[in-house]
Amino acid sequence: MLLTHPSPTPSLDTENTLASGLRHAAIGPLRTESGRVLPATRLAYETWGRLNAERSNAVLILHALTGDSHVIGEATGPHPTSGWWEGMVGPGAPIDTNRFFVVAPNVLGGCQGSTGPASPAPDGKPWGSRFPQLSVRDMVSAEVRLADYLGIDRFALVIGPSAGGHRALEWACGYPERLEQLVLIATSPDTSADQAAWASLQLHALELDPAFRDGDYYGKPDQPTRGLGLARQIAHATYRSAEELNTRFGRIAQGSEDPLRGGRLAVQSYLDYHGDKLTARFDAGTYRVLTRAMLTHDVGRERGGVAAALDLIEAHTLVLAVDSDRLFPAHSCRWLARHIPRACYGEIASLAGHDGFLIERDQVADHLTHFLSLQSD
Template sequence: MTDDPRFGLARHVTLPGPLALDGGGRLSPVEIAYETYGTLDAGGTNAILVCHALTGDQHVASAHPKTGKPGWWTRMVGAGKPIDPARHFIVCANVLGSCLGSSRPASTDPATGRPYGMSFPVITVRDMVRAQAMLLDHLGVAVLEAVVGGSMGGMQALEWAATFHDRVRAAIVIASAARHSAQNIAFHEVGRQAIMADPNWRGGAYYGAGDPPSAGLAVARMAAHITYLSEAGLTEKFGRRLQDRGAKGFGFDADFQVESYLRHQGISFTDRFDANSYLYITRALDYFDLAEEHGGLLANAFRGSATRFCVVSFDTDWLYPTAESRTIVHALNAAGAQVSFVELSSPFGHDAFLLDVPELNQVVDGFIRAGEA
């Protein structure tokens, strides 16, 4: 990777902590892997925090070190893009619990000298955000021009605006929700049970054994991946077409293209993600309920906030449907906050925020530039 800060610097910091956690525990030290792009201006006014989704990472606009694939949001972050290192100091941090360098189940427990495994403390989205705030303090960023994220990243953006409203000038919340629904919790539980049913899981103590619970993790990914797509998109891409054969095999090989696709998604996922991290992050998502954190009324999370909000949904997203975004918008209106809302049309389902939707770039670019005017 180039040392030119405009094009990204991969970094890792160990902060002494302790970080007080919602579950009652304390984490110390706190490791955070992150990337930065661009340069913080003299007034410290141009910082943008990009928050990643469940299986994302800090490599927002640079090649992934394991897969070699381009960064997960190069459509949005980069030269000439809405979030531009020529104009912004961009920070993207690997969330707590994830497996690309931040504190996680595979980290060494200082009390035992061995990997935490399932003794790692259960974390929440708010814990993730508190760790990000510690990182920004370390980087000398007092106030964010904007915090931006899709899916779980959008939840972090909402949490930032609620917990650190005096540090956030603008929040862009894409394809997200203010709490995890019963349906979403149910899908996550199926994935967790698949992992824990894999004999190689060993109660989470599989580090160093050389055979992690890849089969269970692959099934978890397959189940989750279905929720990221739309029925129309699956039908258009695969329909009932067969995979490399002229007739049904009358067995349990991948007869259909969609079966082969899901198997590929599951297997390739195990090359870059850790099963225990998947357990912890899905649990953090399930616990997310911003209204519950603020006395049961979502509007209370935003009262008195001077943050500008942009909320975006997609018409084919059934994981976090438009109704969830409207709930956020209604709460922001009730709190007297500044909010813009748009539902975009896309055939891609929930994953639309990661894919080629030019209208999304226009919305994000316009909203950020409006705050810079």
């Protein structure tokens, strides 16, 4: 889908430290599945470890919906928060940077350095509402060009949780020869009607904020923080299990507030907190672009259906589910594992729901370490 070749492969000889910092790759014009062209596309990315002489030890980590390239490390200028998967990558970690060269891109359409709706269009103004609709395949097309830019023909491992798993599956179905191993965490091969319903509510919450202005709010004094915050609250309610919320909050009031006099329950305050937290670090236009892409996610499209598409996967695969996940239920992950030719299945026990893949890191680490050890034997 890209129209020109990217810049020459950069030298990676110095990319051998754990804190490599944010880099940018110019990957040329990108024609999207919607027929629109992004004329000058770039992806932000971070790396850890060293690429070996054979260029055979690269690992690609694909972040979830509101994640970014900052997998590990302290908050820095480009990244207002610390790494989202601390303990999973580094010397001696499950993804061992003494062994692997880890690449983590910020998704196309993102707001942490990659081309997105806040980026300047050819006229110098932010793309805003003019930014093209993206599909998961468009995002993967850009990531393939990033791999070409880095001189990586084949990844030893591609790993993606949640929406990152959507992209990992597109990699495996669309470019089966370019990955040896695949780890899919709490994800799906297509977006179910239930998932689409929740995504649609988030889009409505965002777009009904008067300050959103159909995406043309950049540079305006009022920003669509209320719509973005509400969209996040809707999403966050699906990221946690009913049992956890009931156990953790019950009918408790928030502090001294009285719900009978307009005060909040503690669970309402909890959701308000997470809505406010996202608005401090994320772009509303990006949230719309990425959520719309989730709505169209379907690896079976133009491949004869989901089962036929999954049969194209050549990589040794681990499908990992969270037993309390109500957004990507464990039963759907088991189905996914059964339909990938060389797949095994693992399950995380957690009350936390979908966010269990972030919270239960010891369990994730055990599953991942065991899987990688089997492949190295």
